Amino acid sequence: MRSVDAVIRARLHSEVALVSQVSEYIINSGGKRLRPALVLLSAGAFGYQGRQQHELAAVVEFIHTATLLHDDVVDESALRRGRETANALFGNAASVLVGDFLYSRAFQMMVTVNNMRVMEVLSDATNIIAEGEVLQLMNCNDADISEEDYLRVIRYKTAKLFEAAARLGAIIGAADRDAEDAMAAYGMHLGTAFQLIDDVLDYSGNHEETGKNIGDDLAEGKPTLPLLYLMKHGTPDQANLVRRAIEEGGRAEFQTILAAIATSGALDYTRRQAACEAEIACAAISGLPDSQYKSSLLKLADFAVNRDY
Numbered sequence: 001m002r003s004v005d006a007v008i009r010a011r012l013h014s015e016v017a018l019v020s021q022v023s024e025y026i027i028n029s030g031g032k033r034l035r036p037a038l039v040l041l042s043a044g045a046f047g048y049q050g051r052q053q054h055e056l057a058a059v060v061e062f063i064h065t066a067t068l069l070h071d072d073v074v075d076e077s078a079l080r081r082g083r084e085t086a087n088a089l090f091g092n093a094a095s096v097l098v099g100d101f102l103y104s105r106a107f108q109m110m111v112t113v114n115n116m117r118v119m120e121v122l123s124d125a126t127n128i129i130a131e132g133e134v135l136q137l138m139n140c141n142d143a144d145i146s147e148e149d150y151l152r153v154i155r156y157k158t159a160k161l162f163e164a165a166a167r168l169g170a171i172i173g174a175a176d177r178d179a180e181d182a183m184a185a186y187g188m189h190l191g192t193a194f195q196l197i198d199d200v201l202d203y204s205g206n207h208e209e210t211g212k213n214i215g216d217d218l219a220e221g222k223p224t225l226p227l228l229y230l231m232k233h234g235t236p237d238q239a240n241l242v243r244r245a246i247e248e249g250g251r252a253e254f255q256t257i258l259a260a261i262a263t264s265g266a267l268d269y270t271r272r273q274a275a276c277e278a279e280i281a282c283a284a285i286s287g288l289p290d291s292q293y294k295s296s297l298l299k300l301a302d303f304a305v306n307r308d309y
Contacts, residue, residue: 036061048174062106069095072087125164128156140222186297189280199225
C-alpha cells in the first residue's frame with residue numbers, strides 16, 4: 001500500500017495548482033483504501049509480484065475518488081470522513097472538474113499497462129458506475145421502489161468497482177477465465193455487503209466514527225433497505241411516516257423514524273442480508289489455494305459486515 005500511495009502522489013501532479021490542491025485534499029482525507037487493497041490481494045492470490053498491481057490499484061482509487069467528488073456535489077453533502085467535503089471547501093465547479101481530471105488521469109494510467117482486457121474491464125466498470133449514479137438519482141424521493149431496484153443501484157454504483165478491482169488482480173495474475181470470474185464474483189458480493197452496512201450505519205453509526213452526518217440518506221430522500229423494510233413490516237402509521245419522509249426529504253421526523261427503525265428489526269434484517277452477501281463472496285473464492293492473500297480476502301469480507309465505521 002505504501003507503493004500504491006507513492007504512485008498516487010506521483011500521478012496527482014498537475015501544472016494547474018487547483019487540480020493538485022483539490023486532488024490532494026480528497027486523497028488525503030482518509031478512507032479505507034479497500035478497493036486498491038483488493039487489487040493487491042487478488043493479484044497476490046495468483047502469484048503476481050510485478051509493479052502493474054500498484055498502478056492499477058491507484059487507477060481504481062482515482063476512479064473511486066472521482067465518484068466521491070461528483071457524488072458530494074449531486075447530494076449537496078457538507079461532510080465526508082469527518083472533514084468538509086471538497087465541494088463545501090472549494091465549490092461545486094472545482095469538485096466536478098477535478099473529478100473529471102481524476103477520471104481522465106485514471107484512463108491515461110490504465111493505457112500504460114498495455115493490456116486490452118484491463119482497459120475493457122475498467123472502461124465497462126466506469127460506465128456502469130455512471131449508470132448507477134443516474135439510477136440512484138431517479139430513485140430519490142420514490143417510496144415505491146422494490147428491494148430489487150435498491151440492490152440494482154448498489155450493484156451498479158458501489159459493487160461494480162469492487163468487482164473490477166478483484167478481477168484486475170486476477171487478470172494480471174494470469175488466472176484462467178473461471179478463476180477470474182470467481183474473483184469478480186467475490187468483489188461484487190463484497191461490495192454489496194459493504195454498501196448494505198453503510199446503509200445500516202446511516203441509522204446507527206457514531207458520527208465521530210463514521211465521519212458523516214447520521215441520517216443523510218433520509219434527508220436526501222434515498223430509499224435504502226432499512227426504510228424499505230420498515231415500510232413493509234412496520235405499522236401503517238410508520239409506513240406513512242417513512243413514505244412522506246422519502247418523498248419530501250429533510251430531517252423533520254428523523255428521530256421518530258430512527259426509533260421505529262430500531263424497534264422494527266430493519267437494521268438486523270439489513271445486517272443479515274449483508275452477511276449473506278459476504279458468505280457468497282467467501283464461497284466464490286473457496287477454490288483458491290490457501291495463502292496469506294486468500295486469508296486476508298476472507299478477513300476483508302468479515303470486516304465489511306462487522307465494522308462500525
